[in-house]
Amino acid sequence: MKLNDTPDEIRPAVTDVGLTIAGKTYASRLLVGTGKYRDFDETRAAVDASGTDIVTVTIRRVNIGQHAHEPNLLDAVPPDRFTILPNTGGCFNAKDAVYTLQLARELLDGHPLCKLEVLGDEKTLFPNMPETLKAAEALVKDGFEVMVYCSDDPIQARILEDIGCVAVMPLASLIGSGMGILNPWNLSLIIEQARVPVIVDAGVGTASDAAIAMELGCDGVLMNTAIAHAREPVRMARAMRLAVQAGREAFLAGRMPRRFAASPSSPMAGRIA
């Protein structure tokens, strides 16, 4: 037998079927943003290298008089190849967020999946939870499938689930900060109780952060700056794909228990001398 031939009986018993959101299953557990890239070519190359199925985009006013012949993001990342997740980045109240997503739904031929984020202030970009809850309620009532950026508070996450959100997406640290997973214990509390996918949205800085999120049992990770602001974004996109896969496999495999004692890997019996 060659070294790389794995006999069937020792292949992992649990095959990961993918990430199911609102009844649809996606092979990749990595979701990526499209901001902060040099140009659309780089955006597309990074999106491809990440292996993602779900790509988030922002809705903005057309630059009147300038935009007509500019390339369009949705030509670089076409909706027939990727699930486009419109977000409400830059909205600071429920009213603007709902309006933005109504426009997005029209732009994307009526598809209901969206990412709600209602920001609290420009310094922290922390979610404004009262406005987030208000917007979530209105959007769910209006037929949207709402994936929601939220604080890492298990009570807020539960309320959002009860409202009918299809995924809860707590921050791991501040948006764009790259500070990594700062409160794994809160994330664990949310994961433990959740009946919808839990996706870390914001804070991942490098591949190990993504792996840690997945090892905690998160269903997916959404990131933008960690890829776009890497020295080599396309290479980092690939690293993130591998990290999310590795973290998920490690979660399914079940890590060894931690113990504050050494345990030799070689048997003590039969030593020479």
Next chain:
Amino acid sequence: MVSVKIELNGAAHMLRAGRSLHDLIASLDLLGKRVAVAVNREVIPSPRWAGRVLQPDDRVEVVVAIGGG
């Protein structure tokens, strides 16, 4: 020639009286592009652009998808 003043993406914009939303989008060279349009914060699907005659002080929003996270 009578003209009306509307608000287009937050800025004043003049057009001839009786023009429809379809006329406006055509004049901006945006027909057939991936844009969404609202008037006075009500989303107007493209099949209804031609029937929506713009009135003075209408607030028109024309949006597009851009990069973001």
